[in-house]
Amino acid sequence: MSFLTLESLNKEFGDFTAVRDMNLTIEQGEFISLLGPSGCGKTTTLQMIAGLLPPTRGKILLDGKDITKTPPNKRGLGIVFQSYALFPHMTATENVAFGLEMRGVAKVERMDRARVALDQVKLGQFAHRYPKEMSGGQRQRVALARALVIEPPVLLLDEPLSNLDAKLREEMRIELRLLQQDIGVTTILVTHDQEEALSMSDRIVVMKDGDMAQIAAPLDLYERPLNTFVSDFVGKTNLIKARAAAGSQGQSVVIVDGHADTLTQNLTLALPGEALIEGESVTLSIRPEKFLMSKEGPGHKVEVQASIFMGASWLYRVNSPMGELFVTQPNTGAAGYAKGDTAYLSWPDDAVMLFSEAA
Amino acid sequence: MSAKALDKTPFLMTAPGVIFFIMLLGVPMLMTFLLSLHSYDFTTGIQPDWTISNYIEVLGDPYFHKIFGRTFGLALLVTVICVLIGVPEAYVLAHLPNPWRSVFLLVVLGPLLISVVVRTLGWALFFGGKGVLTMIASGLGFGEEPVSLMFTFTGMTIALVHVLVPFMVISVWASLQKIDPQSEDAALTLGASKLTVLYRITLPQVMPGILSGSIIVFALTASAFATPAIIGGRRMKVVATAAYDEYLSTLNWPLGAAIAVILLVVNIVIIVSYNKLVERRFAKVFE
Numbered sequence A: 001m002s003f004l005t006l007e008s009l010n011k012e013f014g015d016f017t018a019v020r021d022m023n024l025t026i027e028q029g030e031f032i033s034l035l036g037p038s039g040c041g042k043t044t045t046l047q048m049i050a051g052l053l054p055p056t057r058g059k060i061l062l063d064g065k066d067i068t069k070t071p072p073n074k075r076g077l078g079i080v081f082q083s084y085a086l087f088p089h090m091t092a093t094e095n096v097a098f099g100l101e102m103r104g105v106a107k108v109e110r111m112d113r114a115r116v117a118l119d120q121v122k123l124g125q126f127a128h129r130y131p132k133e134m135s136g137g138q139r140q141r142v143a144l145a146r147a148l149v150i151e152p153p154v155l156l157l158d159e160p161l162s163n164l165d166a167k168l169r170e171e172m173r174i175e176l177r178l179l180q181q182d183i184g185v186t187t188i189l190v191t192h193d194q195e196e197a198l199s200m201s202d203r204i205v206v207m208k209d210g211d212m213a214q215i216a217a218p219l220d221l222y223e224r225p226l227n228t229f230v231s232d233f234v235g236k237t238n239l240i241k242a243r244a245a246a247g248s249q250g251q252s253v254v255i256v257d258g259h260a261d262t263l264t265q266n267l268t269l270a271l272p273g274e275a276l277i278e279g280e281s282v283t284l285s286i287r288p289e290k291f292l293m294s295k296e297g298p299g300h301k302v303e304v305q306a307s308i309f310m311g312a313s314w315l316y317r318v319n320s321p322m323g324e325l326f327v328t329q330p331n332t333g334a335a336g337y338a339k340g341d342t343a344y345l346s347w348p349d350d351a352v353m354l355f356s357e358a359a
Numbered sequence B: 001m002s003a004k005a006l007d008k009t010p011f012l013m014t015a016p017g018v019i020f021f022i023m024l025l026g027v028p029m030l031m032t033f034l035l036s037l038h039s040y041d042f043t044t045g046i047q048p049d050w051t052i053s054n055y056i057e058v059l060g061d062p063y064f065h066k067i068f069g070r071t072f073g074l075a076l077l078v079t080v081i082c083v084l085i086g087v088p089e090a091y092v093l094a095h096l097p098n099p100w101r102s103v104f105l106l107v108v109l110g111p112l113l114i115s116v117v118v119r120t121l122g123w124a125l126f127f128g129g130k131g132v133l134t135m136i137a138s139g140l141g142f143g144e145e146p147v148s149l150m151f152t153f154t155g156m157t158i159a160l161v162h163v164l165v166p167f168m169v170i171s172v173w174a175s176l177q178k179i180d181p182q183s184e185d186a187a188l189t190l191g192a193s194k195l196t197v198l199y200r201i202t203l204p205q206v207m208p209g210i211l212s213g214s215i216i217v218f219a220l221t222a223s224a225f226a227t228p229a230i231i232g233g234r235r236m237k238v239v240a241t242a243a244y245d246e247y248l249s250t251l252n253w254p255l256g257a258a259i260a261v262i263l264l265v266v267n268i269v270i271i272v273s274y275n276k277l278v279e280r281r282f283a284k285v286f287e
């Protein structure tokens, strides 16, 4: 049986629907990310689970019990807010001990447990500092310790890493994930950073304008997005407009129209899959790193327009028969292509994803 | 540009303000202080001598002790009442939905737009022997005897609280605006009841606002003149009205000046030490 269930959860603000028919079942110990662009309803969903915002319709079940109407102080969930929301007038220890105090834990014990929780997030020596005297990363960890010390059944994280600098963010991703696996706490992470979602979650819920666009494990989501929105939002991709042509059994054939400005001709591609209705507009999606680029063929002739060195890889913008494409090639130590070079581009058949929708 | 080179611009730009203050505040204060060091004779007026006899007289006279005691007692009481009224008022105001919030903020701050004298005269009409208070009391069956709060400590307290409560509200309001509302949510999710959130999370965070509001209210009450003059009158003198009387009734300017200087010094001492205390308590917690 699932541990946390959202049943057709809806939230409306006036006539604006922030979250629409959210259905989600989460297993105990699972790490779920809510991923989506700004304003898609992630925080709203999290706040409904926390009990800080009443849903307009729908139900929330925790461990089989309906908690839809339970006030937040009776739910006992641990939450880390985007702004951390530490109590500025309390030291780190007092912040962490607050939840225990509310549970009637005796002073000596709660101070001990607060200290252990702070050690767990490697803040032992900052126990007596006030939030103002700590860095962003340290505050974030106090907030985490404060949420974890009450041993909540579910941990809710609202963009907890977004205020940190890039390096610290990457470190905290790993630390947070290891800590979560260690404790085994069921976790919901809200983020608009697809890398964060991909690297930390067991499953990702992609949201768009209050709807769930796809729920899948990170690799599935990346390799088999259900629509152009997901394929574009999760990872980088090239979206190419095309139209379907008559195909034979087990094969779809699409035509990518030539571009007048690059003086290319129509390109016909045969892809594995069902035959399409002739004339329908479709969208192809190819991830930049799936391309193979070589000096001499095989493949389509392209011209390099821009070349950016990224350390581990090269990023090129090329003019191809399919229009402008982004191509990523691993850095092998040799010099990359320069602006104006010609090269040949090929890709494995299964690198092309076909969506029967116009981009 | 070297850091050592003296840049004249800031001095030039502040000069008009500085000159203005020196002429209109600094000079009169210095003159008051010098005046307080002369003695006074009822037949020949202010003497050209230098003496501290005025200070000795004020500090040694039980009559003045009573006035000083009353003034600072009044200031303390008004401050406490302003805290008790102003803090909840600001809190409720901050939690009103928006059109109402602006409307009520204006209502609360409205009295500040009316002259102190006009407001106080309003209270005098209300408090007086044939005033509204008497009519209400007799209407409620408390007898026909006139109820008057004129020339009483209570009357003065009420009128001053009315005048000064907006300062407390503004000060607490400013503090409330700075609170992260999510810190209250966080406390809720950690299991605190709404009441606990109020006195463990919200109140401590607005403490700096309450304390600075208190300083303002205390200082303004201790040096208040118009309200005590109208409501308190001759019978309920405070330091400011006593100094005024020395100047205008007794014509003993040096003694009046000495009273004014002592009031200023005591006020400064109280406020500065209070501020030190507050700063030491909150330096680590708030910016």
Ligand SMILES: Nc1ncnc2c1ncn2[C@@H]1O[C@H](COP(=O)(O)OP(=O)(O)OP(=O)(O)O)[C@@H](O)[C@H]1O
Pocket (backbone or CB within 6 Å): A013, A016, A018, A036, A037, A038, A039, A040, A041, A042, A043, A044, A045, A192
């Ligand atoms: N109290 C409110 N009244 C009206 N609309 C609201 C309210 N709260 C949120 N919304 C709207 O609901 C939508 C979803 O908001 P939400 O805060 O859940 O976004 P989000 O996905 O968390 O975005 P972000 O990544 O920017 O934090 C937004 O369009 C927002 O404008």
Ligand SMILES: [Mg+2]
Pocket (backbone or CB within 6 Å): A042, A043, A044
């Ligand atoms: Mg959000």
